[in-house]
Amino acid sequence: MQSQNYNKTEDGVRVRFAPSPTGYLHIGGARTAIYNWLFAKKHNGVFILRIEDTDVERSTTDSIQGIIEGLSWLGIDWDEGPYFQSKYIEEHKNAAMQLVESGHAYKCFCTREELDVKRKASLAAKQSVQYDRTCRRLTSETIAAKEAQGLPYVIRFKVPEQQGGICVNDAVYGPIEKQYQDIEDFVILRSDGSPLYLLSNAVDDIRDGITHVIRGQDGLANTPRQILIYEALGATCPVFAHMPLTLDLKKRKISKRTHGELVSVQFYRDHGFLPWALVNFLVLLGWHTSDDKEIFGREELIEAFSLEGIGRANSIFNYTPGDPKFFTDPKAISINSHFLRTLPIEKIAELVKDEFVKEGIWNPAYNSEKRQWFLSTLDLIRSRFHTLKDFPCLGRAYFSEDFPVDPKALKKRVLNYPNLKELMPRLADRMKQIEPWTLQTTEEVVRDFIQGLEEKPGIIINAVRTAVTGQLAGPGIFDVLVAIGKERVIKRLRRVPELFEETQK
DSSP states (O other): OOOOOOOTTTSOOEEEEOOOOSSSOBHHHHHHHHHHHHHHHHTTOEEEEEEOOOOTTTOOHHHHHHHHHHHHHHTOOOSEEEEEGGGGHHHHHHHHHHHHHTTSEEEEOOOHHHHHHHHHHHHHTTOOOOOOOGGGGOOHHHHHHHHHTTOOOEEEEOOOOSSOEEEEEETTTEEEEEEGGGSOOOEEEOTTSOBOHHHHHHHHHHHTTOOEEEEEGGGGGGHHHHHHHHHHTTOOOOEEEEEOOEEOTTSOBOOHHHHGGGGBHHHHHHTTOOHHHHHHHHHTTTBOOTTOOOOOOHHHHHHHOOGGGBOSSOEEOOOOTTOSSSOSOHHHHHHHHHHHHHSOHHHHHHHHHHHHHHHTOOOGGGGTTTHHHHHHHHHHHGGGOOSTTHHHHTTGGGTOSOOOOOHHHHIIIIITOTTHHHHHHHHHHHHTTOSSOOHHHHHHHHHHHHTTOSSOHHHHHHHHHHHHHOOSOOSOHHHHHHHHOHHHHHHHHHTHHHHHHHHHO
């Protein structure tokens, strides 16, 4: 393989996201993609998507599609790719043979049984378990004889035997040294001819001209060996920047196997998160600014991002499985709520349409004659909502007559006061006379009605809220009445006696 030397200044920044398609795009992988994307954007560089699909048994077309869809939904666009690692297998094999020919690697004929015996002997002697380099010292005649016999072999990289080692000058963790004596002669090509990750990854990065490798801290252990491969192939090493791990509350690494769908990007999409809100949250899992700012617009975040802002301490992803309202990290919910409150209402309307369609309450008139009412109503109710799902669920009463009444609200606000089953229909009769139906006129009638009643004003107001929205809380009650409209409010107030009857069945 012809290696290429890339000058990081002249050729510019080139970074990559290289996931293995063995499942959905999870938040750890998404964070890696986001950091690389931001770094490329910040430096007017190139962001490459490379699918490392050489694990035939685990890689699936659905997983590849899931990764692409997840990145696209987040708004993470790539400049090159997707490239597929499986297309370059022959190039990886050629690189292994090149390393053999240049004296940087050798053929190892040791069988699995022989290696197992040596491993057990090392463990019994309480010695480090490393390959003893038996085949490294074979003569060319012996190697030729073994090959003539058709004996299988792997190719191992020849780690220098002299004193010294490798210093990884990581952009996050600083200088990290690894002595040669602590690195065994590692396998780069299996006996079936398939290359290992260490080789394939390095060869692909060289071919793609990668200048910076930004990845999780769990990749740090591989870095010294990859540097050896770079040097042996005559390539310039990229700058390495390893991100801290993301852990759960039990200090376990976030993973698909341990946490399931709760850590998938698709899970957040399907539960009503805004793409940029999730990007904003994931960036903060391991990165911060000097002023600890937490809310960023797209261009603002690109400008602020730097490798220097990546911390060394592992971040904690605080999710609460089973809670439909706060099923994930409170900070994620808070950031999503912020964007729900502050995005232009036309954008919110665009985003919630699919949710309304799924719930069967979309009205085409919301795009025509009822457009202004639709926008103003969304604007009214969004301040208390956390996800897009809340609009057709918690806000369902504004858009449909088929809405649930919160049992807690019913018991606390209505059923505790039997007089309300007579008072609410009476209030409905009074409201029937209101003309025009405005904030001022509805408030005047309701407050006038309350005068002289034995019930406290708050009881009447809260009962009205429960009757017309089914919820314990919400915007100002008179804003609610105007938004829901005269006919629907009157109908719902008159239904209060039915609520009493339904709960007694």
